[in-house]
Amino acid sequence: MNKQIALTRQTAFTTPGVLPGVLSAGVVGSLIAAAGDVTFILSNEGTILDVAVSQGELANHGFADWVGEAWVDTMTVESRTKAAEMLSGAKEAAPPRWRQVNHPAAGGDVPVRYLVMALGDSDRLIAIGREMRAAAAMQQRLLQTQQSLERDYIRLRQVETRYRMLFDMAPEPVLVVDVRSRRIREANPAAHNLCGSREGSLIGNAINTIVSPDQRDDLIAYLGAAEAADNIEPIVLRLADRREEAKISARLFRQSGTPLLIVRVEPTTVDGAEHRFDAILTEVVERMPDAFVLVDRDLNVLTANAAFVELAEMPSATRVVGESLSTWLGRPGIDLGLIAGQLREHGSVRNVATVLRGSAGAQEEVEVSGVIAPLDGSECYGLTIRTVGRRMPNAPAPSREIPRSVDQLTELVGRMSLKEIVRESTDMIERLCIEAALAYTSDNRASAAEILGVSRQSLYSKLHRHGLGNLVASDS
Numbered sequence: 001m002n003k004q005i006a007l008t009r010q011t012a013f014t015t016p017g018v019l020p021g022v023l024s025a026g027v028v029g030s031l032i033a034a035a036g037d038v039t040f041i042l043s044n045e046g047t048i049l050d051v052a053v054s055q056g057e058l059a060n061h062g063f064a065d066w067v068g069e070a071w072v073d074t075m076t077v078e079s080r081t082k083a084a085e086m087l088s089g090a091k092e093a094a095p096p097r098w099r100q101v102n103h104p105a106a107g108g109d110v111p112v113r114y115l116v117m118a119l120g121d122s123d124r125l126i127a128i129g130r131e132m133r134a135a136a137a138m139q140q141r142l143l144q145t146q147q148s149l150e151r152d153y154i155r156l157r158q159v160e161t162r163y164r165m166l167f168d169m170a171p172e173p174v175l176v177v178d179v180r181s182r183r184i185r186e187a188n189p190a191a192h193n194l195c196g197s198r199e200g201s202l203i204g205n206a207i208n209t210i211v212s213p214d215q216r217d218d219l220i221a222y223l224g225a226a227e228a229a230d231n232i233e234p235i236v237l238r239l240a241d242r243r244e245e246a247k248i249s250a251r252l253f254r255q256s257g258t259p260l261l262i263v264r265v266e267p268t269t270v271d272g273a274e275h276r277f278d279a280i281l282t283e284v285v286e287r288m289p290d291a292f293v294l295v296d297r298d299l300n301v302l303t304a305n306a307a308f309v310e311l312a313e314m315p316s317a318t319r320v321v322g323e324s325l326s327t328w329l330g331r332p333g334i335d336l337g338l339i340a341g342q343l344r345e346h347g348s349v350r351n352v353a354t355v356l357r358g359s360a361g362a363q364e365e366v367e368v369s370g371v372i373a374p375l376d377g378s379e380c381y382g383l384t385i386r387t388v389g390r391r392m393p394n395a396p397a398p399s400r401e402i403p404r405s406v407d408q409l410t411e412l413v414g415r416m417s418l419k420e421i422v423r424e425s426t427d428m429i430e431r432l433c434i435e436a437a438l439a440y441t442s443d444n445r446a447s448a449a450e451i452l453g454v455s456r457q458s459l460y461s462k463l464h465r466h467g468l469g470n471l472v473a474s475d476s
Contacts, residue, residue: 036128038063038112044123046071046087055131061105071127076102076109086116090125093118100132107442111136169281172264177207179227179252179259182220194265196241207263211248212238219248223261226250236268244268291356291366291385297378299325299336308385311366313358329368329385330354343372343381356385431466434459438468 032039037055040048048066053059066074072083079101086099096117102109111132119126167174173191175184187202195202195210207223208216215237222235234249247266252259285292291308295301301320309317312328330336335354342349352368370383433452441447449459 032126032128036115037131038129040066040071040127040129041119042071042087042116042125042127044091044125046083046125048074049124058110058131061103061107061110063103074103076104078102083114086114086127087125090116090118106444108444165284169284171281172266175202175207175210175263175265177223177250177261177263179261182207182223185260191265194246194267195239210240210265212240222248223250223263226261227252227259234266239265239267293320293325293383293385295325295381295383296375297380299340299381301325302380311356311358311364311385311387313360313362325383328358329356329366339368339370339383340381343370347372353388356387427466430462431468434462434466434468 032052034054037053038058039052039054041050043049048069048071051064051067053064071087072080075083082099082101086096090096096115098113098115100111100113102111104110112129113132114127114129116125116127118124167186167188170188171190173194174188175191176186177183178185184202184205184207189199192199192202202210208219211219218235219237222232226232230251232250234247236245236247238245245268247268248263249266250261250263252261254260286305288305289307291305291311293301293304293308301323304312304317304320306317309315309320312320314320326332326336330339331354335352339349339352339354342352348369348371350369354366354368356364356366358364364387367386367388368383369386370381373380373382434448437448437451438445441451445459445463446456449456452459454462
């Protein structure tokens, strides 16, 4: 039986005068001190009369030495208004609420959340504080994780869109079948047209319904063999409600841990309708945003789409046909040889990082994926080229690791000019020195600027340029 869950609410002791009863001053003082990381006893005017520090690091910042000072004077200028509001609310017996303020310290501002209330009928106030630096760092890491997940989600949506477009536009009938239930999970328009079904009607049906009733067991047996081994020879069966035969092939793959079969159906009687999407598919490849190029075994260009012509900074596709792909793609004598070797050995490559040089001198960082295909007794390579230089940057890691090693800098030879590599090295050294100065001064920017021998404004400018800064944000 389900029970209604009550909303969260705060309650107080119903008999505070009886339970816990009258407590001694020592017990009350211990309880108050244990309630927060730092606790102040204040006069009605806000002067610190006594202090208890249970967090050792706060004591090192001098919190225990503020007895006799005005409480608001221990805070940064922008926090004093909130402190005055808390003192005023405690005097007027308003319901207390937590407020965050910042205390200046040698290692940078220290954020603390306070709850201020009156001590009974006396003219004294109590301020219970909880240090918030760990919580602020946790919030920053949570924000970085959320941004990384959002980027991954966008990338997955883009991949799904490209897959769906190619799947729907393919002229060959293709079915995706659930191994356990033997039911169709996806079918492209070509499969619906072949079976004479309206769009979407095949999804959810048993896979053996696409063939004639007397050969359905043969299809199920073939699919079972395809689950156990790869490269099973296709089987020829008669399609349901039709006289022609079709060659059916299947291959097992897994998606999110679920075994699926991708089933291809190729009619043995070829007619003009089978290739009615060829022109459309060619147009899609020509207009797709990622560059595509088809090369022969010697890596000479056979054809290319408009995106590749644009990256290569050539006037037309006819000007790139017959030219060596090494004219534009890859570091000289390195990348293309490795890509071709991987294609011949494995049949495909995915997301190989390299560079593409335009004829006018522009250079782009790219990722190359490709497959091998037969061509007139030989073979050819189809390559997609995607620029990665303008992608959103990854969220910075919370640790302070060296951004680039010397080995990584030397890998830039051939991809960047010497002048650009020297500039990259200078930026790395400048960033490392700034990070070391901030670590040495516990993120005190004024002291860091003095150590580095630069003005504070110059340091702020360099911090902004290198993406460095204080991770602790004050409460609004």
